[in-house]
Amino acid sequence: MRKKSRKPAVLTWIIVAVIYAAVFAAEQLLPPSSMLFTVLKKGATYALVAVSMNLLNGFTGIFSLGQAGFMMIGAYVYAIFTIPAESRPVVYQYYDGGLIQFSLPVVVALVLAGLAAAFFAFLIGLPVLRLKSDYLAIATLGFAEIMRVLIQWNNMGPLTNGSNMLRLYPSFNDFNIRNANGEVTVYLSTLVPFLIAGVCIGLIVLLLNSGYGRALKSIRDDEIAAEAMGINLAHHKRLSFCISSFFAGVGGAMLAMYQTTVQAKFFTTAMTYEILLIVVIGGVGSVTGSVLSSFLFVAASEWWLRFLDEKQIIGSLEVPLLRNGFRLVVFSIIIMVVVLFFRKGIMGTRELPDLFREKRKEAVK
Amino acid sequence: MSEMSEMDIRTVPDMKTDGETVLQLDHLTMQFGGVIAVNDFSMHIDRGEIVALIGPNGAGKTTAFNCVTSVYQPTRGRILFHGKEIGSERMHRTPDRITALGIARTFQNIRLFSGMTVFDNIMTAMHLRRKSNLFTQVLHLNGEEERKNRETAWKLLETVGLTEAAEELATSLPYGKQRLLEIARALATEPTLLLLDEPAAGMNPQETDELGQFIVRIKNEFNLTVFMIEHHMNLVMDISDRIYVLDFGRPIANGTPEEVQQNPVVIAAYLGVEEE
Amino acid sequence: MWDTVFPYLLSGISVGGQYALIAIGYTMVYGILRLINFAHGDVFMAAGIIMVYIAASGIPLWISVPLVLIITAAVGFVIERVAYKPLRSAPRMSAMISAIGVSYTLQNLVLYITGGLNKQYPTIPVISDSVRIGPATTKVVTIVTPVLVILLVVALVLLISKTKIGMAMRAVSKDFETAQLMGIKINSVISTTFVIGSFLAGVGSVLYFTNYPTVIQTSGAMPGLKAFVAAVFGGIGSIPGAVVGAFIIGIMENLIKGLDVILFKAGLVSKPLGLAIFSDAFTFALLIIILVVKPTGLFGEKTTDKV
Numbered sequence: 001m002r003k004k005s006r007k008p009a010v011l012t013w014i015i016v017a018v019i020y021a022a023v024f025a026a027e028q029l030l031p032p033s034s035m036l037f038t039v040l041k042k043g044a045t046y047a048l049v050a051v052s053m054n055l056l057n058g059f060t061g062i063f064s065l066g067q068a069g070f071m072m073i074g075a076y077v078y079a080i081f082t083i084p085a086e087s088r089p090v091v092y093q094y095y096d097g098g099l100i101q102f103s104l105p106v107v108v109a110l111v112l113a114g115l116a117a118a119f120f121a122f123l124i125g126l127p128v129l130r131l132k133s134d135y136l137a138i139a140t141l142g143f144a145e146i147m148r149v150l151i152q153w154n155n156m157g158p159l160t161n162g163s164n165m166l167r168l169y170p171s172f173n174d175f176n177i178r179n180a181n182g183e184v185t186v187y188l189s190t191l192v193p194f195l196i197a198g199v200c201i202g203l204i205v206l207l208l209n210s211g212y213g214r215a216l217k218s219i220r221d222d223e224i225a226a227e228a229m230g231i232n233l234a235h236h237k238r239l240s241f242c243i244s245s246f247f248a249g250v251g252g253a254m255l256a257m258y259q260t261t262v263q264a265k266f267f268t269t270a271m272t273y274e275i276l277l278i279v280v281i282g283g284v285g286s287v288t289g290s291v292l293s294s295f296l297f298v299a300a301s302e303w304w305l306r307f308l309d310e311k312q313i314i315g316s317l318e319v320p321l322l323r324n325g326f327r328l329v330v331f332s333i334i335i336m337v338v339v340l341f342f343r344k345g346i347m348g349t350r351e352l353p354d355l356f357r358e359k360r361k362e363a364v365k
Numbered sequence: 366m367s368e369m370s371e372m373d374i375r376t377v378p379d380m381k382t383d384g385e386t387v388l389q390l391d392h393l394t395m396q397f398g399g400v401i402a403v404n405d406f407s408m409h410i411d412r413g414e415i416v417a418l419i420g421p422n423g424a425g426k427t428t429a430f431n432c433v434t435s436v437y438q439p440t441r442g443r444i445l446f447h448g449k450e451i452g453s454e455r456m457h458r459t460p461d462r463i464t465a466l467g468i469a470r471t472f473q474n475i476r477l478f479s480g481m482t483v484f485d486n487i488m489t490a491m492h493l494r495r496k497s498n499l500f501t502q503v504l505h506l507n508g509e510e511e512r513k514n515r516e517t518a519w520k521l522l523e524t525v526g527l528t529e530a531a532e533e534l535a536t537s538l539p540y541g542k543q544r545l546l547e548i549a550r551a552l553a554t555e556p557t558l559l560l561l562d563e564p565a566a567g568m569n570p571q572e573t574d575e576l577g578q579f580i581v582r583i584k585n586e587f588n589l590t591v592f593m594i595e596h597h598m599n600l601v602m603d604i605s606d607r608i609y610v611l612d613f614g615r616p617i618a619n620g621t622p623e624e625v626q627q628n629p630v631v632i633a634a635y636l637g638v639e640e641e
Numbered sequence: 642m643w644d645t646v647f648p649y650l651l652s653g654i655s656v657g658g659q660y661a662l663i664a665i666g667y668t669m670v671y672g673i674l675r676l677i678n679f680a681h682g683d684v685f686m687a688a689g690i691i692m693v694y695i696a697a698s699g700i701p702l703w704i705s706v707p708l709v710l711i712i713t714a715a716v717g718f719v720i721e722r723v724a725y726k727p728l729r730s731a732p733r734m735s736a737m738i739s740a741i742g743v744s745y746t747l748q749n750l751v752l753y754i755t756g757g758l759n760k761q762y763p764t765i766p767v768i769s770d771s772v773r774i775g776p777a778t779t780k781v782v783t784i785v786t787p788v789l790v791i792l793l794v795v796a797l798v799l800l801i802s803k804t805k806i807g808m809a810m811r812a813v814s815k816d817f818e819t820a821q822l823m824g825i826k827i828n829s830v831i832s833t834t835f836v837i838g839s840f841l842a843g844v845g846s847v848l849y850f851t852n853y854p855t856v857i858q859t860s861g862a863m864p865g866l867k868a869f870v871a872a873v874f875g876g877i878g879s880i881p882g883a884v885v886g887a888f889i890i891g892i893m894e895n896l897i898k899g900l901d902v903i904l905f906k907a908g909l910v911s912k913p914l915g916l917a918i919f920s921d922a923f924t925f926a927l928l929i930i931i932l933v934v935k936p937t938g939l940f941g942e943k944t945t946d947k948v
Contacts, residue, residue, distance in 0.1 A: 063734055127933040133733060134677045135932050138869065142925030145866075149922040154915040203503065210502035211511075214489040218478045225476035228434060230464035230493030230554050239499070269862065270748075273741050280738055285480065325753035332746035339742045340727055343735060349480060 008353035015352065016198075023194055027187040035303045040190050041172055041258050042302065043295035044197040049251035050278045050290040051201050056244040057276070058285040058349075059208060061220030062237060063137045065272050066124070067248055069144025072267035073120055074113035074249030075256035076151060079166040080159065081109045087168040092161055099158040106170050110196070110253050117249025118242040120147070125241045129234065141269060151264040165263040172257050193254055200247050205287055207243065216240050220285075277335050282345050289347030305330060375630075376405050376615050382607070384411025386448070387558055387590045388433070388468075393442035395428050395614075402428040404614035405442070410558070415584060415591040417601045419625075420611035421634060426594045427473055429611070430560055433592075434470050435463045446558070465493060469556035471547040473563045473594070477535040483546055484531040487518040490553035518553065524583065525549045540567050545579075552587060559583075561593035565600050573597050577604045602626065610634065645906045648777035649899035650892060655779075655852065657891020658786035662845030663868035664875070664883035665797065666717075666838025672814040672878035673834050676736050680720060680743035682865015684839050688713040688846035689762060689856035690751050696763035706765070710843040717839025718832055726828070751858040759857050762850040769851055782851045787888075789848070793841065794884055801880070806833055814878060863921065867894070870928045876941025885939060890927070894920040 023040060030036065049071060056062050081104045083091055092098030104112065128139045150156065152163040160166075175192040176184045207213050215236050218226040227233055256262045274297075282293030308327040312319040338345060388410045395403040403425040410416045418426050431437045433444055435451070435458050444452040446466060451458065478486050491514045497507035505511075522528045525545040530538060535546060544564055551559060564580070565573045577600045584591050595601050601608060602622040610618040610625060612634040618625055625631055663685050670678045691712050695705045724743045728736045768782040801807035809830045812820040821827050849864065850856060868883075871890045875882025896903070897920040901913040931938060 057734075063737065127929060131932055131936065134675075134737060135873070135936065137737065138677060138873070139929050139932055141866070142870070142928045146922040146925050149918055153918060206503045206505065210505070211488070211492045211495055211497075212499055212502055214481070214485055215492045217480060218489045221478035221480050222476045224436070225472065225478065226489075227460040228464060228470055228472075229490040229550065230461045231489075232459065232461045234459070273745055276738065276741060277745065284734075324756055325749065328749035329753045332742070332749045336724065336739075336742050336746055339735070339739050340724065343731065
């Protein structure tokens with residue numbers, strides 16, 4: 001048998017450990033209002049959501065556009081089950097304090113958020129997963145729209161608060177440890193989302209490296225050959241769809257924590273498109289790529305490119321074109337350039353440990 | 366013209382043999398709209414035999430394979446595996462269940478998993494026989510099974526002589542080696558019946574010769590029964606125990622290589638009917 | 642009862658006709674390229690915005706309307722050349738992602754130009770006038786739409802069945818590779834398809850925004866999706882199918898909008914159930930049902946994959 005070098009794996013672990021240590025240290029040292037933390041929190045959230053979408057689109061070859069719908073289910077389930085009982089009359093002011101009068105611990109609610117999303121994925125998957133690529137895309141997109149309308153329906157109000165927002169549930173800032181005077185002693189509001197996303201992405205990586213992961217990739221590469229090698233398409237597609245949706249649900253719950261409010265109208269098709277484009281920029285079929293691209297995307301849109309949206313005056317000259325919305329135009333152009341000319345994205349199908357390995361031969365065309 | 370010759374063809378019945386029947390096609394017919402791709406085809410294969418299916422292009426050979434492996438559901442007739450019905454006009458299973466029964470195949474136009482390494486292509490085909498479930502696999506608690514599978518996969522690569530290329534992308538291999546990898550991958554599903562769809566396509570005479578020896582070797586080593594579609598007549602005549610000939614979807618001859626070689630109907634089908 | 646239902650039915654026919662004009666673009670492009678042109682709804686929106694700015698520049702309407710249609714057709718042409726042509730041999734998923742990218746780009750471009758504000762669509766004389774039909778008061782455009790749709794569809798069907806370019810289109814949609822081998826200029830056929838599709842979306846936008854006279858960057862998303870559903874419902878690739886599908890969806894969605902009122906007046910419910918918000922959801926539910934029950938739609942042709 002051949003021996004694999006352990007070096008790439010060890011280096012990867014060291015890099016991950018250093019990143020987590022740096023996040024923890026930065027949070028204790030830098031002012032909490034720093035833009036860095038906004039980027040890290042939202043980036044971690046998007047990283048999980050993008051990886052979960054990549055599991056489906058990049059590793060199983062199922063082109064689904066239901067991501068925002070499953071995130072919304074996760075966000076709502078998390079919020080509904082964690083709002084403290086005493087806050088419920090305020091939040092559900094139009095629905096007599098709402099239907100549910102208890103709250104669950106954050107971790108339990110997170111798992112429940114994932115399970116709810118996975119359950120809906122199972123249901124919608126029954127009819128939809130039999131469809132071919134583009135039909136599946138549009139059907140999942142339609143499903144997300146249906147869910148959005150359903151949640152906002154007045155008759156669902158006691159549960160979902162209708163079209164009003166849910167708020168006052170535990171957010172990332174509630175993870176900070178405070179002393180008796182309410183002063184923060186240890187900052188954890190960035191580390192915790194990193195941990196949640198890290199554990200979830202870790203599980204996805206473990207799945208991809210298992211026999212099931214190979215089965216999913218074989219479906220992506222050639223459905224007919226996969227089936228001929230004894231892989232049950234329906235079973236494995238459903239599995240991938242449910243697992244992807246589970247983590248999209250958890251990601252949605254994280255987004256709820258990040259935003260501190262939840263409202264169905266924000267989980268639009270545009271959100272799904274944005275995540276899809278993150279996946280494409282990172283590399284369809286690379287977990288590392290999705291993670292990198294999530295942080296880059298969030299950093300660029302929330303921080304680095306913000307100046308494009310404001311008037312800039314250099315000397316006495318006003319820089320032309322810069323005004324509200326220009327950032328998004330620049331963004332769109334970058335995305336189109338990637339889509340058209342750099343189709344492999346940042347990472348192609350490579351992962352972090354691959355960067356420390358010798359190069360593989362390219363496929364013969 | 367073609368209609369005339371189509372009417373001239375007479376269906377030849379299957380001839381009984383003594384062995385233990387593994388696969389039997391019973392009046393198999395496959396129709397696509399107005400086109401009858403396979404027409405009333407009866408045949409059988411005994412345990413340990415190498416049986417070849419030959420015929421001009423478009424004779425319906427691959428369609429017959431696709432019926433056996435349940436890619437298509439036959440319009441009429443039955444397919445029996447060890448005497449048990451596995452496909453008919455009433456019965457349709459997904460192809461993975463046929464593979465689970467012990468029937469593996471290769472493809473005419475090579476269908477390897479292009480995004481995976483040579484080694485992973487083999488490992489993927491072992492997924493079917495795994496006892497471990499999703500949780501033990503994700504948490505990597507199936508160490509023993511994984512180790513055994515890796516050993517088996519490695520042995521299969523040794524069998525086809527591809528150990529050097531184990532970590533390369535499957536599609537980076539030269540054509541002939543891709544065909545060998547496809548055979549190794551099929552063997553990884555632990556079949557008792559192996560279907561080979563034009564295994565020698567694109568190979569030179571020497572490679573074809575080696576392939577013939579290789580097929581006989583794996584047949585003995587893995588206790589297989591082999592059913593193959595092939596155009597290289599030397600290979601077919603060298604290693605087949607019996608041959609079936611299809612033309613325009615109809616069986617026009619069957620028998621030993623010597624019998625088929627001398628059959629005037631077969632010669633006419635291959636050379637084209639000139640006397641009318 | 643009829644007096645209650647009729648106005649909803651009328652606006653259903655009108656909006657159905659407008660969806661039909663968008664749906665034709667989807668169905669033609671899919672027929673030829675097997676691509677869901679996700680940007681098509683945004684081309685429709687862009688036509689609306691272009692009209693707003695042309696009208697604001699003081700160009701008289703009898704020039705500005707044809708001008709808008711020409712510019713919209715040009716936009717469709719450019720999108721195909723820039724974003725889809727380079728990906729012709731790439732996997733299908735790449736082209737679809739590119740289409741989503743174009744949709745994103747068009748929306749952001751319009752957001753930048755308008756500052757994200759609702760823009761008032763200019764009032765076009767005659768078709769904006771009010772008219773009374775039976776128990777309902779409506780705009781002239783409501784009656785003009787179905788008539789115009791039928792005229793345009795007849796013209797299009799004639800174009801496809803009688804002219805040389807139409808024949809080439811049919812050949813390409815039947816078998817892309819063979820058509821290419823036969824010497825048909827694939828690129829000009831595809832460009833023509835996009836030009837026709839965008840032109841019709843432009844016509845649709847003039848009619849649609851006369852009824853719903855504000856335009857914003859997201860205005861095209863919903864009508865676009867619904868028109869796509871209509872195309873699938875009718876059997877993607879079939880022009881009559883897309884038109885029939887669009888009318889059915891337009892009518893159904895407007896009846897659902899009025900369902901609370903209709904049920905209430907019929908004495909079937911005592912208080913409104915808030916069903917109107919399901920008018921959009923209905924379209925998507927219909928899509929999923931159709932895809933599961935009869936994926937080829939009402940008039941679609943069956944295709945088989947080769948192994």
